[in-house]
Amino acid sequence: AQTVTQSQPEMSVQEAETVTLSCTYDTSENNYYLFWYKQPPSRQMILVIRQEAYKQQNATENRFSVNFQKAAKSFSLKISDSQLGDTAMYFCAFMKLNTNAGKSTFGDGTTLTVKP
Amino acid sequence: DTGVSQDPRHKITKRGQNVTFRCDPISEHNRLYWYRQTLGQGPEFLTYFQNEAQLEKSRLLSDRFSAERPKGSFSTLEIQRTEQGDSAMYLCASSIQGGTEAFFGQGTRLTVV
Numbered sequence: 001a002q003t004v005t006q007s008q009p010e011m012s013v014q015e016a017e018t019v020t021l022s023c024t025y026d027t028s029e030n031n032y033y034l035f036w037y038k039q040p041p042s043r044q045m046i047l048v049i050r051q052e053a054y055k056q057q058n059a060t061e062n063r064f065s066v067n068f069q070k071a072a073k074s075f076s077l078k079i080s081d082s083q084l085g086d087t088a089m090y091f092c093a094f095m096k097l098n099t100n101a102g103k104s105t106f107g108d109g110t111t112l113t114v115k116p
Numbered sequence: 117d118t119g120v121s122q123d124p125r126h127k128i129t130k131r132g133q134n135v136t137f138r139c140d141p142i143s144e145h146n147r148l149y150w151y152r153q154t155l156g157q158g159p160e161f162l163t164y165f166q167n168e169a170q171l172e173k174s175r176l177l178s179d180r181f182s183a184e185r186p187k188g189s190f191s192t193l194e195i196q197r198t199e200q201g202d203s204a205m206y207l208c209a210s211s212i213q214g215g216t217e218a219f220f221g222q223g224t225r226l227t228v229v
Contacts (some may be wrong), residue, residue, distance in 0.1 A: 009156070033216055044120070045159075045207070070224040091158050102149030102210035102218040103172075106158030 002027045002094045006107035013082045014115050020067075021077045021110045023092030029053075031097040034068065036077045040088040048090070051075065053097075069099065082114045121223035122208050129198055133144045136194045137224045141210030148191050149218065150183055151207040152176065165191060167214065187205055198228045 003026045013019035025034070032053045039045040051059045051068050056067050063083075067076045079086055089111050093104040121140045129135050138165050141148045142173075151159035162181070163173045167188035178181075185191040195202055205225050209218040 004158075037220075042222070046223045047217050050216060093158075095216065099213045100147060100149075100164060102147060102164055102209045103161055104218065106160075108157050 001097075001104045002029070002096070004092050004094050004105050004107035006092055006110050008026045008110045009108070010113070012113040012115055013079075015082055015084060018078060018080045019082055019112065021090055021092075021112065023075045023077070023107060025059070025073050025075065025092070025094050026072070027094065027096075029096055033095040033097070033104075034066075034075045035093040035095065036066070036075075037091045037093060037106075038088045039074055039091065039109070040085075045091070049068075049077065079112075084114050084116060086112060087114045088112060120208055120210050120219050122206075122224050124224055125222060126225045126227075127207060128229060131228055132197055134196045135198055135226065136192050136224075137208075138190060138192050139208030139221060140190045141208070142219055143189075145212050145219070146188065147213060147215075148185055149209045149210045149211075150191070151195050151209065151218065153207055154203075154222070162193075166194055174204040178224035195226075198226075200228045202224035202226060203228045 034051045036048040048062045063080045089109045090106040091109045093103040122136045149164040150162040153159045165185040172219045180196045205223040207223045208221045211218045
C-alpha cells in the first residue's frame with residue numbers, strides 16, 4: 001500500500017514571495033505518477049501539476065514547479081511570485097501506473113495562506 | 117459542460133435519517149469516483165464506476181452506504197441510518213478511461229446532528 005505524508009499542516013507566505021510545500025511518499029512501485037492538487041475555500045479541487053516518475057526532469061507549470069527526488073521519495077511543490085489566489089489547501093497525491101485517475105492516494109494537505 | 121457538479125452543496129440531517137447525494141460528471145467521462153473527506157484530512161476513496169458498473173468499493177463503504185450509476189451518467193450516493201461519524205465532505209470526481217487526471221466537484225458537506 002502507498003502512503004503520502006505532508007508534514008506541514010499550515011504555511012503562510014507574503015504576496016510575491018516564494019514558498020515550498022513538502023511531500024514524502026512510500027511505495028514499492030517503480031513507475032507511478034505524483035500530483036499536486038489545489039482546493040480553494042468552498043471550491044473544487046483542481047490539478048496543479050503532475051510528474052511521471054520515469055521522467056527525471058522536474059515538471060513546471062508557470063509559477064508552479066516541483067522538486068522530485070525519486071530515491072528519497074520526496075516531491076515538493078514550489079510556488080513562485082505567490083498571489084492571493086494561491087490561498088488554498090494543497091494536496092500531494094500518488095497514483096500507480098496503469099490504474100485509475102481517481103484512485104490516487106492523497107496526503108492530509110497543507111493549508112497555504114498568502115498574505116497581502 | 118461546466119465540469120463535475122454535485123447536489124446539494126450542504127446537507128444537515130438528524131441522526132438516523134437517510135440522505136442521498138447526486139453527482140453529475142463531465143459528460144464524456146466514463147469513470148466516476150466517490151470520496152469522503154473529513155476535516156484536516158485528504159480525500160479517501162470510497163468507490164468507483166466505469167459506465168454503470170460499480171467496479172470497486174473501499175472498506176470504508178459500510179453496509180449503510182450504497183452508490184448507483186444507473187445509466188452510466190449521473191451517480192447517487194445514499195447513506196442510510198446516518199451517524200454522527202458520517203459527517204464529512206463527500207466528493208465526486210470523474211475521468212476518462214486511461215486518463216491520469218481526475219476532475220472533482222465542489223462536494224457535498226454533510227452534517228449529522
